[in-house]
Amino acid sequence: MSDLQLKPWQIDEPLVENPSAEPYDGLGASDDAAPAASSRSPMRAPGWRPRVNFSTPLVILPIVAATVIVWFIDSATFAGDSGVAVWAKGVIALLLGISGFAASWNAMVRRRSLGGVLAALEGLANGHKDIATASSLPRDLRPIWTAIERHSERIGEGVRELSDMQRKLQLDLTLAETHRRRTLAVIRAMSEPVLVTDPFDQILLANPAIEELLGFREEDVLRKGIDGVIKEEEIVRTIHETRSADARAADRRRELVIGDRVFLIATAPLNPAQNKEGSEGNSVVTMLRDITREHEASRKKSEFVAHVAHELRTPLSSIRAYVEMLVDGEADDPETRKEYYDIIQTSAERLGRLIDNMLNISRIEAGTVRINREPIGVAMIVKEAVDMMRPSAEEKGIELTENLTPAMYQVDADRDLIYQAVLNLISNAIKYTPSNGRVSVSTVPQEERNRILIDIEDTGAGIPKEDLPRMFEKFFRVEANKKMAKGTGLGLNLVKKIVEDVHNGEVLLKSEVGVGSTFTIALPVVGR
Amino acid sequence: MGTFKVLVCDDEPHIVHVVSAKLKNNGFEVVTAGDGEEAFATAKSEMPDLVITDYQMPYLSGLELCARLRNDAQTSQIPVIMLTARGFSLSDEDTKETNIRKVLPKPFSPREVLACVSQILGEPLTANSSQ
Numbered sequence: 001m002s003d004l005q006l007k008p009w010q011i012d013e014p015l016v017e018n019p020s021a022e023p024y025d026g027l028g029a030s031d032d033a034a035p036a037a038s039s040r041s042p043m044r045a046p047g048w049r050p051r052v053n054f055s056t057p058l059v060i061l062p063i064v065a066a067t068v069i070v071w072f073i074d075s076a077t078f079a080g081d082s083g084v085a086v087w088a089k090g091v092i093a094l095l096l097g098i099s100g101f102a103a104s105w106n107a108m109v110r111r112r113s114l115g116g117v118l119a120a121l122e123g124l125a126n127g128h129k130d131i132a133t134a135s136s137l138p139r140d141l142r143p144i145w146t147a148i149e150r151h152s153e154r155i156g157e158g159v160r161e162l163s164d165m166q167r168k169l170q171l172d173l174t175l176a177e178t179h180r181r182r183t184l185a186v187i188r189a190m191s192e193p194v195l196v197t198d199p200f201d202q203i204l205l206a207n208p209a210i211e212e213l214l215g216f217r218e219e220d221v222l223r224k225g226i227d228g229v230i231k232e233e234e235i236v237r238t239i240h241e242t243r244s245a246d247a248r249a250a251d252r253r254r255e256l257v258i259g260d261r262v263f264l265i266a267t268a269p270l271n272p273a274q275n276k277e278g279s280e281g282n283s284v285v286t287m288l289r290d291i292t293r294e295h296e297a298s299r300k301k302s303e304f305v306a307h308v309a310h311e312l313r314t315p316l317s318s319i320r321a322y323v324e325m326l327v328d329g330e331a332d333d334p335e336t337r338k339e340y341y342d343i344i345q346t347s348a349e350r351l352g353r354l355i356d357n358m359l360n361i362s363r364i365e366a367g368t369v370r371i372n373r374e375p376i377g378v379a380m381i382v383k384e385a386v387d388m389m390r391p392s393a394e395e396k397g398i399e400l401t402e403n404l405t406p407a408m409y410q411v412d413a414d415r416d417l418i419y420q421a422v423l424n425l426i427s428n429a430i431k432y433t434p435s436n437g438r439v440s441v442s443t444v445p446q447e448e449r450n451r452i453l454i455d456i457e458d459t460g461a462g463i464p465k466e467d468l469p470r471m472f473e474k475f476f477r478v479e480a481n482k483k484m485a486k487g488t489g490l491g492l493n494l495v496k497k498i499v500e501d502v503h504n505g506e507v508l509l510k511s512e513v514g515v516g517s518t519f520t521i522a523l524p525v526v527g528r
Numbered sequence: 529m530g531t532f533k534v535l536v537c538d539d540e541p542h543i544v545h546v547v548s549a550k551l552k553n554n555g556f557e558v559v560t561a562g563d564g565e566e567a568f569a570t571a572k573s574e575m576p577d578l579v580i581t582d583y584q585m586p587y588l589s590g591l592e593l594c595a596r597l598r599n600d601a602q603t604s605q606i607p608v609i610m611l612t613a614r615g616f617s618l619s620d621e622d623t624k625e626t627n628i629r630k631v632l633p634k635p636f637s638p639r640e641v642l643a644c645v646s647q648i649l650g651e652p653l654t655a656n657s658s659q
Binding site: 310313314316317318319320321322324325328330331336343345 | 540543545546547549550553584591634635636637638639
């Protein structure tokens with residue numbers, strides 16, 4: 001642009017004056033960036049006016065006439081008539097005078113008309129094409145003027161072509177710049193830390209996420225080697241390996257722990273095969289992906305497996321040991337044998353319950369649990385569960401009472417699942433209530449909300465206030481109460497899933513340390 | 529060789545019951561405890577020749593019990609058999625400062641427990657202190 005001094009009048013539309021100043025943002029045209037196409041009105045060259053043309057015959061005629069007259073006078077002189085000669089000389093003088101005047105007049109007019117042409121040319125050079133037309137010039141100057149005009153046209157066309165090309169290039173440049181900025185904006189907006197390094201392991205780009213994570217600023221580390229900038233050896237090593245590795249050996253994965261967060265270092269080479277110019281060489285893109293949550297999930301899963309393994313192993317140990325005792329003939333008398341058989345049976349049942357609990361939770365979570373909904377009497381199910389748990393309560397010296405509403409409130413529910421939920425709560429109440437305590441189970445209709453409440457109240461250890469919100473989390477167990485009973489940490493989670501996820505009910509909990517807890521299952525009533 | 533006295537400690541009553549039965553049937557005298565605290569107190573009062581304890585117990589873990597036994601002049605020589613329900617083996621670091629002679633994973637065989645007890649108690653007593 002700077003080499004080609006384009007004037008506003010040489011193009012039809014305004015141009016973007018400065019390509020780098022205001023890149024096209026895709027939102028609006030860049031009209032604002034057009035230069036001030038000021039005063040486009042043609043300017044008149046000063047002191048110039050179209051003139052009447054003086055043709056050559058006008059100048060030549062008096063001279064020819066004078067010559068003829070001189071010749072005539074000479075003839076007359078020869079004849080010796082001096083009166084005629086005097087008259088003739090006067091005419092000659094007059095004619096010569098007229099001729100001289102005409103010549104100088106013509107010269108003056110010509111000068112002025114040339115001045116007009118020059119002024120017109122100057123005007124043309126300054127872009128005021130409309131100042132002169134060929135017809136307003138002396139006839140002999142007209143071809144020159146026409147030639148100049150044609151030439152000027154051709155230059156104009158060339159200039160227009162160039163400016164079109166220039167405009168196209170400008171647009172391409174703007175688009176390229178827009179893409180570059182967009183890509184950069186995306187990389188900068190990414191929550192994942194991103195680093196780009198060149199074949200010499202120098203930093204080309206570091207987005208804000210990596211700035212924050214590794215504690216440096218991009219402007220301070222640009223074009224600096226990673227060895228001096230990055231303390232985390234795993235990152236440096238991974239970049240080194242990726243840069244020097246064969247292109248096919250891309251995608252390396254290594255984990256990195258920073259504080260309490262775990263990151264996956266993912267790198268990929270920008271190898272020459274992918275880059276036609278090959279100028280990038282093996283530049284490397286490094287991205288750190290926060291996998292803390294996945295790690296936590298994986299840790300919880302391992303914990304779950306460990307819990308489950310432990311819980312399964314305890315009854316299994318009993319079964320194996322007692323069977324071996326029987327096989328080895330360690331139980332001579334029928335009474336001892338009966339005792340062993342009973343223990344084996346109890347342990348097997350416990351094992352079965354554990355497996356049921358786990359499978360039910362995982363099925364409900366996966367949404368594959370088979371639910372057989374039917375209208376069932378709440379009181380009946382609760383009674384069954386209470387009766388089931390009565391032996392354990394008696395064994396521990398706990399008074400287990402029931403207060404069930406006589407009315408046949410019905411809920412649309414899966415019998416087995418509701419039974420399981422109620423059983424889990426009663427079992428928990430007995431587990432966490434010391435000997436000589438009391439566990440009371442009651443069903444209470446809540447007419448205004450069209451639901452029935454199953455309350456399981458105990459005089460047990462109670463739950464610390466801060467633990468209440470976490471009680472239904474998987475594997476959560478109250479630290480202070482761990483010693484009172486063994487548990488999978490799954491029972492309450494299952495209750496909540498059965499009641500809330502499967503039956504659209506609600507599980508409520510009230511508790512006070514040292515006083516006791518009340519767990520309530522609320523289920524929508526369908527009839528009575 | 530008089531009757532050996534063995535302390536059996538587990539928070540799972542069935543385990544205590546079956547191990548005790550096996551040992552009693554084979555001529556051992558048995559005392560029992562339901563948790564680590566109780567086991568330590570019983571060890572002090574009963575002075576058993578050997579302790580069989582679970583690893584995972586409330587109040588005082590099996591490992592803590594071992595450390596306490598070792599640190600008490602009265603009980604520092606008593607050998608220990610550890611039962612573990614979890615699928616891990618104790619590291620040397622864990623057992624260095626204890627008298628743990630054998631770790632048996634659950635589910636265990638009462639036969640195997642008896643064999644271990646007999647083996648450990650059959651060794652000269654000096655072997656205990658060299659551990």
